[in-house]
Amino acid sequence: MSTPISSTAHRTRTSTSHRLRVMGGIAVSILFLFPIYWMVLTSFKQQVDIFTTPPKFLFIPTLETYIEYMQRADITRRLVNTIIVATGSGLLSIVVGAMAGYALARIRIRGAATFGLLILLSRGVPPIALAVPMFLVARKLGLTDKHITLILAYSTFLIPYVMWLMRSFFLSLPRELEESAMIDGCSRYGALFKIIIPISLPGLLSTLIFSMILAWEELLFALVLTNRHASTIPVAIAGIAGDTVNGANWGALTAVGTITVVPVVIFALLVQKWLITGLAEGATKG
């Protein structure tokens, strides 16, 4: 708009809607973040401060629970296990899932669409229905309570997830890119690894991060398939929450919960830039 008056009107309208949007964002953030805030707050409280009515926002913080639980061997080991399992299943799924997604996006095979749909449908089966058969298979193979068991189990739901995300990402890239690379001297694999993968790095990375977060917080399979050696942090939390002898130890629960969340938050902050470009590029034409 050229005249100053209408320009001002335009700006006012924008800033009003902008302000509304910001307020909406804040409201949604509070809704989502308050439980986490409360968890972190509680984890620094002493036992007596936890159950007061009305709840206490001001209290003398203590690191007692943290010190106690970080020194317990089962918690640190479980933290290490979680890192191994999340990284392992994330990497395995991104490699297998991305290549499967590429094949679904690009290669004309009879029944490819049906095949892809079947894999997606397998995600519709409730995990609890699969947990027991999976346990029986793992026991037969002598694979109970091992890292690889969880890595494989998680990959069963992460691979379809990665496959479908990456399929739509690859579909958004023009086919001529590979064709051009193939004329320029690449095989199809060469075109994939030299051209398509480098272009898709943001998408691959964000998908990897989401997969790792899914694996990080998974409880059911970890509970069923592991025991002492390979068990993960969510199992520990469930154990504390479900302690029927002493009742739930809320201080411990929130402290371990915080320990679980902190690495994810740090990780997400570190790769934030990639995460956003990845999501945005997946949506628009690359």
Added chain:
Amino acid sequence: MSTVQIRDARKSYGAVEVLHGVSLDIEDGEFVALVGPSGCGKSTLLRMIAGLEDITGGDILIGDRVVNHIAPKDRDIAMVFQNYALYPHKNVRDNMGFALRQRRIRKAEIEQRVNNTAQILGLENLLDRKPRQLSGGQRQRVAMGRAIVRDPNVFLFDEPLSNLDAKLRVQMRSEIKELHQRLKTTTIYVTHDQIEAMTLADRVVVMNGGVVEQEGSPLDLYDNPASLFVAAFIGSPPMNFLEGDLVGGTNLVLADSTALPLPIGDPKGRSRVTVGIRPEHFTIADSGWPATVSVVEPTGSETQITARLAGHIVRILIRGRTATKPGETIHLAIAPEYVHLFDAAPVPQLAELEDVA
């Protein structure tokens, strides 16, 4: 540089055959344009030559070698795509050098060849830019540079100018022509724009419905179209067509019984024909076919007149200017050598092609 021979090439997708046996001999250094409406199979044929589509039947030879089962990378061809297909994560230098690096050519030589090509195309100052930092015309030039730098046997162009605006398209058209005159590399150029095909190519191959309709030099196609389709397709503004019965040898009787005398009879002796006359081959005379002028469009060097002749719209193009006004009746004369006679048939509707041209 190399010859390209296509022998009875066929392509089917499942049970549907889209290319019904195309044969073409392309000479070393020749510039051939494949032109036709969308869906005529021209791009499919080009992609078969490139190796991006497999060949259902027949043979394709580059040089003396049958390339039917040879991978695109081993055919020594270069292709320019409509959307350029520049590698978005590489700068201009690496885009142009990619094919050379794939062939493990020495770094110093790659550098030198990229610089030379960049100089030819005026890209010296853009070598460190990424494709997204370039304008449409610059991207087009980089895509050409990527092809030229390889010094391939054959250049393949797939509608390379379609994504440019009209002015840039004309400019790039003459650049491509100049480049070919300089490099003399065998070139196959696919376009739906007959003007592009006519101005660029040594030989134009008109395709329609998966077969070659006619091939020949641009002016040969213009002067002697072998079919109604080619006659309607080549030329802008397009040829005028009148369908009717030939009575008494040289009288064309239209559907509404208007009789128009023709300067020649039909050597084939058909009784029903479609007559084609190019707009510039009408002359305004004292006697001849009477037509009522509806629109006069002067462009300075020439004037286009739209008139009604027994209910049919005819276009007339005359050099220079005219005092003719809308509503007037003019008389149209035609020299015998400019009358084209075809088997009577409905005129192919090619309106969408005119828009592009």
